[in-house]
Amino acid sequence: MKRRKFLKGTGIVLGATAIGGLAGLNVINSKISENLDSSLLLKESNKWSNWSGGQVCEPSSFFIPKNEQDLINKLKTTSNKFRVVGGGHSFSPVVPTNDILSSLKNLNKIISIDKNAKEVTVQSGIPLSDLTPQLHKNGLAFLNQGDIDKQTLGGAVSTSTHGTGKDLQSFAGFVKKFKLIIANGEILNCSSEENSEIFYGGTVALGSLGIVTEYTVQLTDTYKLEEKVYPADLNETLDNFWNLVEENRNFEIFPFFYSDQVVVKTLNKTSKNITKVEQPFLSDDFLLALGLTLSGDSGSRTDKVQNLISGLIDSTSKINDSYKIYPSVRNVKFNEMEYQIPKEKGIACVREILKTGQKLKVPIFFPLEIRVVKQDDFWMSPFYKRDVMSISVHQFADKEYNKYFPIFHEIFKRYEGRPHWGKLSYYDREGIKKLYPKYDDFVKLRNELDPKKRFSNDYINKIFG
Known part of the structure; x- marks a missing residue:
């Protein structure tokens, strides 16, 4: 939710006063931090941390290959386990390792662009925030994006990161082919025509089959989007949810645990002129940090603050090029769980999550985020x-989530929820196996390509054996 003036003058003043004047403002600002460069170890430390600080490890070495051949040489001359980090925006323990941790930050170049086919071949270590402006200059854009663009292309694809839209797939769905380097240093070119089993099994594989260094991705012509954000009645919106999905290219909602108001966000293609957006007096990050600070660890206080804020939400709209509309600025750190629920069971699941949170008086100020995604054919994709x-x-990064997230997990599990691979979940191997029809085929493929499990860590072993 971005650029909304959802707290106005008196609410801000009262809130800041309530937590102690200038001292309170310092508390609020302490919750806002710039994005961490996850391609480096923490300063004055041999440790690595993800963006939220929820995943930390101390690798035996940190390797940044100069180029693809440098990576191949490293694989051939060592026998260590090997994990790759992208933008560090995964909340799950998909990255941490005590062996070699590698960043592909130098593999960040566009190899070629085919404007007729609307395809780009690009190295996997490029951040989406660097790639999208370059695509735009060449008259091309992604069909869809999520609301964060700090991930690398490789990280976004391998975890099946996504946006929203009934006709729109995740980043994995845009992939036409990729180059995979396996444990012995061999290069495999994979597409629906060449090494097709590896293509469908390895596009979403969490880096467990090898290291993808290059993708060819399907794009579209550049386009503009009109974003509209507005408050609405929660129950009416849930009752009418699928009609609203049909009426909008991109549709999502943000329900609060303790409010009967919901924030609705729509994106639709437009030929209208780009609009000038006035910068608010206080940033959304500041306002979010204010709400988090006022709520504290009390469910009853969270109830009051959410109702105050939801009652002050304004309707806003803006128009810009797609790659500028999709991403949000996210400097208030949090941890997140996300599950993909069969379409027909989704609304019932949302209602139960909200009802359970209210009953438990959870001190979670953040709203839920509800989106829709089109199915694909990749074996371990949550959208298979x-x-x-x-x-x-x-949940805010400095607050406890393990008291409540496992309870929500059990609800998601009853609704056959598949976890987002880059976000927190509580499934073990048997739980994952029940959710994925091609699970055994994937495990067999992994055993063939990486028999010594060089590309594993504790989390990979937990879910794939």
Whole structure:
């Protein structure tokens, strides 16, 4: 939710006064921090941390290859386990390792652009925020994006990161082919025509089959989007949810645990002129940090603050090029769980999550995030062979989440929820196996390509054996 003036003058003043004047403002600002460069170790430390600080490890070495051949040489001359980090925006323990941790930050170049086919071949280590402006200059754009663009292309694809839209797939769905380097240093070119089993099994594989260094991705012509954000009645919106999905290219909602108001966000293509957006007096990050600070660890206080804020939400709209509309600035750190629920079960699941949170008086100020994603054919994709409703639960990075997230997990589990691979979940191997029809085929493929499990860590072993 971006650029909304959802707290106005008196609310801000009262809130800042309530937590102690200038001292209170310092507390608020301490919750806002710039994005961490996850391609480096923490300063004055041999440790690595993800963006939220929820995943930390101390690798035996940190390797940044100069180029693809440098990476191949490293694989051939060592026998260590090997994990790769992208933008560090995964909340799950998909990255941490005590062995070699590698960043592909130098593999960040566009190899070629085919404007007729609307395809780009690009190295996997490029951040989306660097790639999209370059694509725009060449008259091309992604069909869809999520609301964060700090991930690398490789990280976004391998975890099946997504945006929202009934006709729109995740980043994995845009992939036409990729180059995979396996444990012995061999290069495999994979597409639906060449090494097709590896293509469908390895596009979404969490880096467990090898290291992808290059993708060819399907794009589209550049386009503009009109974003509209507005408050609405929660129950009416849930009752009418799928009609609203049909009426909008991109549709998502943000329900609060303790409010009967919901924030609705729509994106639709437009030929209208780009609009000038006035910068608010206080940033959304500041306002979010204010709400988090006022709520504290009390469910009853969170109830009051959420109702205050939801009652002050304004309707806003803006128009810009797609790659500028999709991403949000996210400097208030949080941890997140997200599950993909079969479309027909989604609304019931949302209602139960909200009801349970209210009953438990959870001190979660963040709203839920509800999106929709089109199915694909990748074996370990959360969207394999089914259209879904995506439901996310967030908690501020410095607050306890393990008291409540496992309870929500059990609800998601009853609704056959598949976890987002880059976000927190509580499934073990047997739980994952029940959710993925091609699970055994994937495990067999992994055993063939990486028999010594060089590309594993504790999390990979937990879910794939």
